[in-house]
Amino acid sequence: MGAVDAVRGRLLWFEADPYLAGEEEAVRYVEDGLLVLKDGLVEKVGEASSLLPELAEGARIVDHRPHLVLPGLIDPHLHLPQTQVIASYAGHLLEWLQKYTFVEEQKYADPEIAAAASRFFLDELLRCGTTTAAVYCSVHAASVEALFAEAASRNIRLVAGKVMMDRGAPAPLLDTAETGYAQSKALIEKWHGRGRLSYAITPRFAVTSSEAQLEAAGALAAEHPEMHIQTHLSENDLEIATVARDFPWSEDYTAVYERYGLVRRKALFGHCIHLSARERRALGEAGAAAISCPTSNLFLGSGLFDLAAMRKTHPPVAVGLATDIGGGTSYSMLATASELYKVLALQDQRLTPFEAFHMMTLGNAEALGLDDRIGAFRPGLEADLVVLDAGATPAMAQRMETVETLFQELFVLMMLGDDRAVKATYVMGERTGTR
Ligand code: GUN
Numbered sequence: 001m002g003a004v005d006a007v008r009g010r011l012l013w014f015e016a017d018p019y020l021a022g023e024e025e026a027v028r029y030v031e032d033g034l035l036v037l038k039d040g041l042v043e044k045v046g047e048a049s050s051l052l053p054e055l056a057e058g059a060r061i062v063d064h065r066p067h068l069v070l071p072g073l074i075d076p077h078l079h080l081p082q083t084q085v086i087a088s089y090a091g092h093l094l095e096w097l098q099k100y101t102f103v104e105e106q107k108y109a110d111p112e113i114a115a116a117a118s119r120f121f122l123d124e125l126l127r128c129g130t131t132t133a134a135v136y137c138s139v140h141a142a143s144v145e146a147l148f149a150e151a152a153s154r155n156i157r158l159v160a161g162k163v164m165m166d167r168g169a170p171a172p173l174l175d176t177a178e179t180g181y182a183q184s185k186a187l188i189e190k191w192h193g194r195g196r197l198s199y200a201i202t203p204r205f206a207v208t209s210s211e212a213q214l215e216a217a218g219a220l221a222a223e224h225p226e227m228h229i230q231t232h233l234s235e236n237d238l239e240i241a242t243v244a245r246d247f248p249w250s251e252d253y254t255a256v257y258e259r260y261g262l263v264r265r266k267a268l269f270g271h272c273i274h275l276s277a278r279e280r281r282a283l284g285e286a287g288a289a290a291i292s293c294p295t296s297n298l299f300l301g302s303g304l305f306d307l308a309a310m311r312k313t314h315p316p317v318a319v320g321l322a323t324d325i326g327g328g329t330s331y332s333m334l335a336t337a338s339e340l341y342k343v344l345a346l347q348d349q350r351l352t353p354f355e356a357f358h359m360m361t362l363g364n365a366e367a368l369g370l371d372d373r374i375g376a377f378r379p380g381l382e383a384d385l386v387v388l389d390a391g392a393t394p395a396m397a398q399r400m401e402t403v404e405t406l407f408q409e410l411f412v413l414m415m416l417g418d419d420r421a422v423k424a425t426y427v428m429g430e431r432t433g434t435r
């Protein structure tokens, strides 16, 4: 659709976490704002009245008023090969994995299936206003090739990796400590740092990796100290008992990953529901991130993410919010935030809409260590944007008639909104899709 020179709208972004810094410090809102874009980056941000006169004659300006314009949403945990696993009727995690997920993921040995799924997957993320994601592919290198190629053709910022898994699943889904290492290394050499793509070392979880494989993952991590690591941690009781059985020398689940050098900055731990205080401290001290996946945790009956405990830890654990497709049940980060709100309400905790929108943007960018590139509106950051309409459905429009504040409007968006509230998505200053 071509790049635009400026986007006008009700601009909203965050400079800090409103929970820590207070709303006054953290929230930036410009009622009639203008983002001036250049070469896919934000060049200027401010009042339309002061920036419009500076624009060159004939500049292409898109006016999204009265809608909100935010930095593109970020999803730091989801699975490419689970687009046809979502909404599979099952019991708990391990049963769901064996019965559906480990069957479906075998198809991703086929590059054409992986390519078709990648097209759908990125279309759907953009339709939901998600412009950056951290993605688990299948065990097959072909699935990473397909996703990176598709993301590159759209210039999307993406973090992804092939899952390393050498036991506890059907044979066609298994690599070995050696092949998992070698295939990951080859993918890193080919793709890592190419355009907006970066690789994540991805041992699936301790249940499906032998000690030799975790050691190989740790070796890769040591060779690439700045690279993302992603895995699952402490999601389900039976999973935790299995890890305790398989790693009898380890004092807890987190210590297994610590032993292999996998707990550090830019390490993303999905779920983190049943952690002890020691484990939270280990994550906090390492600067690793706990990624909450509320729709998944409710769907699989895994448990409730304890945000207050993460915040109380010294130093606090960085927290991200993610869909976890296909254990998760919605591609929409708005719908995901709504479920986190309810998960916290069940524990007598609260999540303000400012905190929730911070999480979906700057908070997730910080959890990924990408806040020097995305997540806010600052000159030099990449111009990934989402345009949101809090009156997108009849129920939302009806409720909006009585809304008086930005706080209330954002709460309507997160509690009632989903893909229907997304009016436009921009990647590096270019509008995507056709709506
Ligand atoms: N733990 C290991 N693999 C998975 C997965 O694919 N989904 C979820 N929710 N948990 C996991």
Ligand code: ZN
Pocket (backbone or CB within 6 Å): 077, 078, 079, 232, 270, 324, 327
């Ligand atoms: Zn997951």
